[in-house]
Amino acid sequence: MLKDKRTSTQPFITYTGMIWLLAAQLIVMLPFTTSLPPWLLAVVVLAAGWRLRVLAGKASQPKTLLKAGLLLLGIAAVFLSGLRLPSLEAMSALLLLGFAFKAVEAVQQRDALVxxxxxxxxxxxxxxxTQSIIAGLYGTLALIVLTGALVGxxxxLEELTPAQQVQFNFWIAxxxxxxxxxxxxxxxxxxxxFQPFWSLPLPTEQHTRGILDRMAPGDIEKLSQSADLAFRVSFKTERPPQTDLYWQGLVLQHFDGREWRQFATEQDPEQLKWTLKHEYSYQEHNLKTQGMAYEYEAIYEPSGQNWLFTLSPTTEVQGEALRAADYRVMAKQPLQSPLLIRAVSRPASIRDLELSPKLRALALQLPSQGDNRSRELAKNLYAAAGDELTYIQTILKRFKEQAFFYTLNPPLLGETDTIDGFLFDSQRGFCSHYAGSFVFLMRAVGIPARVVVGYQGGEWNKAGNYLAVHQFDAHAWAEVWLPNQGWLRVDPTSMVAPERTEQNLEAALKKEGRLLEQSVFSSRKFAWLNSIRQQLDRMQYGWQRWILSYDSATQAQFLDKLLGGLSVLKLAGWALALLVCLALSGLIWLGLTRQAHAEALEHRLYRRFTERLSKQGFERRLDQTPSEFGALAAQAWPAQAEKILAFTATYQTLCYECDEPQAKQRSSLLRELRRLLSQLP
Amino acid sequence: MLETWPPQFAHWFKPRWPRTRTLTLGQRNIFILPSKTALALLGLIAVLFLLGINFQNALVYGVCFWLFALLIVNLLHTWRNLRGLSITAIHIQPCFAGEKAVLELELACPPKQQKFAIKLAWPEEDAVQVNLMTTQTVRVKLSHSTQQRGHFNPPRLHISTHYPTGLAVAWSYLALEITGLVYPAPAPKHQQPYPTNSLDSTHPSGQTLSGGSSDFGGIRSYQTGDSPKQIHWSHYAKTGKLNTKVFVDYASHDLWLDWANLANSGIEPRLSQLCRQVLDAHQAQQQYGLKLPGLVIPPSKGEAHQARCLQALALFGVEHAQG
Known part of the structure; x- marks a missing residue:
């Protein structure tokens, strides 16, 4: 059992260490292949393969010039693969390239640590x-492998085969x-x-998705094909009825004859933010709050856009969001990761008893010409109705009673006179058609009106007690302004397809039967599949709610719940208690309590045996084995020779031949040791 | 070489690292500090924290805090890897001055524990790394260079470990109560003619080695077992008593390695010379005795005799107090 292994002063990576490193590198790089050039993976395999061949003595270490050349080639390839230069991707790609190339250079332990x-x-x-649960689990695995590599x-451990070593290090890590x-x-x-210190380039990989800042006929039905999640809401108070769940996103005021936009000119998110902040800022005195207050938390999926969706009007908003005069809520930054906001809405409140001239102008804008049949119709109907409210009802009645159909694949309407085309010719359309033409008919007779896009309804997850709103819940409706009543929500689609708001899109399109065939709703067809899906969704919601959206507000809320009123003293008390617990469990774990049994019984008995003999003048030298010592002592003390030899033999059996499981044999041997010891004078 | 603790801290160090044959490492005598790698990781953690803040990314925070926890928890693991380990000095192989003295140590770990990558070292001299994985004890050898003959007291030994992650280093010292022998360096071979003056006339009586066969040594009364060839038959015929003739070999044929007979002067050169002679005589399988001022080792041969002679040479004039 003599060990005499010298270690060199310059620690090198061994063959198994290199394999560990390669495995760790591959695991780290693998998920990047979806967003970055996949050939980087080949680089690491080739680089590590080369190094392994060097270690096996089959190749020589590459020359510096060659390495530099390969590196330059790699950098050139990164730039040629179409990544923008000052972007997170380019930075990641370069880092990954260096990471991959390092494998061929990993000679000393220091390289491995890098x-x-x-x-x-x-x-x-x-x-x-990505911050999904799967990504989280994968990241954990990568951390374990990296730590295993750090150990490896x-x-x-020469005692183990390479496979056992890998297993052992993995286990340790x-x-x-x-x-x-x-x-x-x-x-x-x-x-x-903390709040971000400075702004960094964000991943450009995520394209904008969900509702856009404009609406042409047919835009929203594209979204109805998508089962992606838009956001989830959990209510602190009771939940509004399903038909009242109108999640306002943005308000479209400007109509150019075909498309609805927010403003006459196109604005990028920064400009829009500026406009909303300075020209159309939220005025609290315009809102007369009344009715039920709903308090809720919503977590929005990353959409790459600023839009947030709330029940209008909100009276309170907490989080990275701002409000505008049209009662929309908008995120301060485009959503690249899930965003949590808390809001209170009072849908029954009266919005804008007085309409400012600026807003009124916006709400009455129409192109100077076009859609003449519709303008004519509006004038005639308004003249017949007499007042605004009756006129509105007349229009809605018209949608309900005439041959209008709710469909996902309406006929194309052409480039001009789209309102005429819909109202008089096709009479088939999706919510965008109904909302757009309704607002047109209102504006044509001078009633301020606007298109609102957002989501309607949502799927209630009973298990998780929250509402999940998907892309296919996207919806467009209208708002009209009436004196003394302010802005009123009008949903012309509900006249044509009441199921859309009462239940959901699926119910509304049952007759058409088209959606059901597609995958969007397929998992919703079977109850058991549906419940599994809902459970999974609930897990994801919990992940988002408690981990990804853990911000200072959640922290304060959580600590408040935990400590019952935040105070420095209480916090210190908890911290102290935690430390004490940690220290105690640490001490127990470190085995301080095991000290008493540090020496096995047989060794203690043997020690007593040698003490007895030393009293008789037979000292055991440290380099004597028990059998050598036993033989000498027996020779020197013939009277007790038999017992000495028997004791030594039994002790050795216990130490070297008795396996752990043979407890019975062990205890009988121990009894024998005790007996022999007691017989010695 | 013995106690090299800084004097101002000696009162703290001494009870923690007593000069004993066996030292068990525990809370009292293990040092632990984060390593350089840990500092690098700490830098990385700071970068990750900034990344987490700027991107408001909870999972980046997660990685950051996990790595920080790793730094802390790893300290306990590294510490535990050294704790409970007992080191016993077994013995030191004697060597000649200028050669390496080899210390044999036994490392034992408490039952049901494993120890990994334990490094034992004399800085600048020798280092060994061992695992205690399948066995509870393991023996290691470490060598240390020697300059002077006499007693060899090994200097403080460093015992350290980086296991498992290398993010911390735990270490301790061993001041072992064990003394080795350093023989004088043997003089170069045949520097001086082989001593032939040893057929010694100054000791006419010499020493007799009974049971010899060459010279007649006398007559004694018969004892059972005496060879019939050696019975003094003529005396028996005269007296009727059985007597035995006894023959002896004279020891004066043996080689005496004598301090007084050496040509060179000075204590160390003479000891070196004698050392060479002892080695040569042993190799030639000759009987030899050693005479030093104040010490005579009667002639004999074999490993034990050689060791005895070499020890006498090693300790010639050395105070015994240290031994």
């Missing part, structure tokens, strides 16, 4: 692209990281959250 630390960084970097590259988990959670919960 690779592993970079790997940790890349794991975190990938979370900027620094020492070799997993164990340590698991032990880190409670501490990590505590730090996660207690660390203060």
């Amino acid at each position: 690779v592993i630390l970079t790997g940790y960084f890349l794991v975190a970097l990938h979370f900027l692209y 590259v620094q020492q070799t 997993g164990q340590i990281l698991l032990q880190c988990l409670p501490l990590m959670v505590i730090i996660f919960v207690l660390t203060p959250r």
Whole structure:
């Protein structure tokens, strides 16, 4: 059992260490292939393969010139693969390239450490692209493998085969990281959250999706094909009835004859933010609150856009959001990761008893010409109705009673006179057609009106107690302004297809039967499949709600719940209690309580045996084995020779031949040891 | 070489690292600090924290805090890897001055525990790394260079570990109560003619080795077992008593390695010379004795005799107090 292994002063990476490193690199790089050039993966395999061949003695280490050439080639390839230069992607791609190339250079342990630390960084970097549960689990796996590599590259256990070593290191890494988990959670919960210090380039990979800032006939039905989630809402108070769930997103005021837009000129998000802040800012005194107040939290999926969707009007909003004069709520930044806001809405409130001239002008805008049949119709009907309210009802009645159909695939309407085309010719349309033409008919007779786009309804998740709103819930409706009543919501679609608002899109299109055939609703057909889907969705919601959206507000709320009123003293008390618990469990875990049994019984008995003999003058030298010592002592003390030899033999059997499971044999041997010891003088 | 603790801290160090044969590492005598790698990781953690803030990304925060927790928890693991380990000095192989003295140590870990990548080192001298994985004890050898003959007291030994992640280093010192022998460096071979003056006339009586066969040594009364060839038959015929003739070999044929007979002067050169002679005589399988001022080792041969002679040379004039 003599060990005489010398270690060199310059620690190198061993073959198994290199395999660990390669595995860690592959695992770290794999998820990047969806957003970055996949050939980077080939680079790491080739680089590590080369290094492994060098270690096996089958190739020589590449020359510096060659390495530099390959690196330049790689950098050129990164730029040629179409990544914009000052972007997160380009930075990630360059980092990954260096990471991949490092494999061929990983000779000393120091190189391995560089690779592993970079790997940790890349794991975190990938979370900027996706934060799903799957990504989280995968990231955890990557962390374990990286930590395993950290263990593996620094020492070799010759006692184990390479496969066993991998398993062992994996186990060690997993164990340590698991032990880190409670501490990590505590730090996660207690660390203060700060506002961003400076703005960094965001991943451009996510394209904008969901509702756009304009609406041409047929735009919204495209969304109805998508089962992607838009946002989830959980209510603190009771939930409004399904027919009242109108999630206002943005208001479209400007009509150019075909398309509805927010303003006459196109504005990018920054300009729009400026306009809304300065020209159309939210005025609290315009709102006369009344009726039921609904309090809720909504988490919006990353859409790459600023739109948020709330029940209008909101009286309170918390989070990274601003409000405007049209009662919309808008995120301050385009949504690249899930955003949580808390809001209170009072849908029955009266909005804008007085309409400012600016808003009135916006709400009455129409193109100077076109759609003449519709203008004619409006004038005639308004003259017949006499007042605004009757006129509105006449129009709605017309939609209901005439041969108007609600359909996902309406006929094309051409470039001009789209309102005429719909109202008089096709009479088939989706919500955008109804909302657009309704507002047109209102404006044609001088009633301020506007198109609102957003979502209507949502799917109630009973298990999770929240509402999930999907892209196919996208909807467009109208608002008209009446003196003394302010803005009123009017949904012309509900006249044609009441099921749309009472139930959902699926019910409204039952006659058509088209959606059902497509995958959008397929999992909703079977009850059991549906409940599994809802459970999964609920898990994701919890993940988003409690982990991804853990911000300073959630933190304060959580701590408040935990501590019952936040105070420094209480916080300190909890921290102290936690520390004491940690320290205690640490001490127990470190085995301080095991000290008493540090020496096995047989060794203690043997020690007593040698003490007895030393009283007789037979000292055991440290380099004597028990059998050598036993033989000598027996020779020197013939009277007790038999017992000495028997004791030594039994002790050796216990130490070297008795396996752990044979407890019975063990205890009988121990009894024998005790008996022999007691017989010695 | 013995106690090299800084004097102002000696009162703190001494009870923690007593000079003993066996030292068990525990809370009292293990140092632990984060390593350089840990500092690099700390830098990375800071970068990740900034990344988490700027992108408001909870999972980046998660990775950041997890790595921080790893730094902390790993300290305990590294510490535990050293804790409970007991180190026993077994013995030091004697060596010649200028060669390496080899210390044999036994490392034992508490039952049901495993220890990994334990590094034992004399800085600048020798280092060994061992695992205690399948066995509870393991023996290791470490060498240390020697300059002077006499006693060898090994300097403080460093015992350290980076296991498992290398993010922390735990270390301790071992001041072992064990003494080795350093023989004088043997003089170069045949520097001086082989001593032939040893057929010693100054000791006419010499020493007799009974049971010999060459010279007649006398007559004694018969004892059972005496060879019939050696019975003094003529005396038996005269007296009727059985007597035995006894033959002896004279020890004066043996080689005496004598301090007084050496040509060179000075203590160390003479000891070196004698050392060479002892080695040569042993190799030639000759009987030899050693005479030093104040010490005579009677002639004999074999490993034990050689060791005894070499020890006498090693400790010639060395105070025994240290031994």
